[in-house]
Amino acid sequence: MIIAIDGPAASGKGTLSRRLAEEYGFHHLDTGLTYRATAKALIDAGLPLDDEKVAEKVAKGVELAGLDRDILSSHEIGEAASKIAVMPSVRRALVEAQRDFSQREPGTVLDGRDIGTVVCPNAQVKLYVTASPEVRARRRYDEILAKGGMADYAAIFADVKKRDERDMGRADSPLKPAEDAYLLDTSEMSIEAAFQAAKVVIDAALKMT
Ligand SMILES: Nc1ncnc2c1ncn2[C@@H]1O[C@H](COP(=O)(O)OP(=O)(O)O)[C@@H](O)[C@H]1O
Numbered sequence: 001m002i003i004a005i006d007g008p009a010a011s012g013k014g015t016l017s018r019r020l021a022e023e024y025g026f027h028h029l030d031t032g033l034t035y036r037a038t039a040k041a042l043i044d045a046g047l048p049l050d051d052e053k054v055a056e057k058v059a060k061g062v063e064l065a066g067l068d069r070d071i072l073s074s075h076e077i078g079e080a081a082s083k084i085a086v087m088p089s090v091r092r093a094l095v096e097a098q099r100d101f102s103q104r105e106p107g108t109v110l111d112g113r114d115i116g117t118v119v120c121p122n123a124q125v126k127l128y129v130t131a132s133p134e135v136r137a138r139r140r141y142d143e144i145l146a147k148g149g150m151a152d153y154a155a156i157f158a159d160v161k162k163r164d165e166r167d168m169g170r171a172d173s174p175l176k177p178a179e180d181a182y183l184l185d186t187s188e189m190s191i192e193a194a195f196q197a198a199k200v201v202i203d204a205a206l207k208m209t
């Protein structure tokens, strides 16, 4: 079984995906990390973020096994990732690796922006996780403070809105719910409540297979 989870920044899709993968014993891929790893490799090598040929070459070298959430989690890398994510050839390289991953047994959970629409359009379960921009910015802000960092809520809110616009407005694979996705607005839901709601959908799909 493939579970596809999409949604905007800080909607809670990663948290939910990890929990679901653990619950069902499935493999999990946070596809955002593949875009983040590409962006970080470019930055570390002092290469530009606006040269598609260079970015494509770097994307082709990204190893799924080497993705480290702690190293890639910074807000700045997320911003850079959304810039190179508009490039079609970068997307083609990363989507190929993501599709290969999705075939692993006994099942997979992939989360990102285009899983239900482009990477795995045949996924048996599709969830579109969202929350208001204010709630999402607050979650990111709290997350940074909890890690001992410094954060400015207004700046994070502005970044969340900017990233939404870039992700939803790009020509190639824009962020949008698949037609057959189950919409989960977590603005007023705890992590546990979101998990339970997703579980109901997945258990119903499992019964049908
Ligand atoms: N339903 C929720 N209620 C409150 N906080 C949440 C909820 N879901 C996720 N979070 C918190 O919000 C932050 C962002 O969640 P994350 O899963 O990383 O989002 P995404 O993968 O969509 O960017 C994390 O600190 C996480 O613990």
Ligand SMILES: Nc1ccn([C@@H]2O[C@H](COP(=O)(O)OP(=O)(O)O)[C@@H](O)[C@H]2O)c(=O)n1
Binding pocket: 008, 009, 010, 011, 014, 031, 032, 033, 035, 036, 078, 081, 082, 083, 085, 111, 112, 113, 114, 115, 163, 167
């Ligand atoms: N399947 C995906 C996953 C991420 N991305 C891009 O990569 C960026 C970082 O993704 P992420 O999921 O790690 O970001 P957060 O939602 O965790 O902040 C996004 O803003 C998107 O531009 C994408 O285009 N397609």
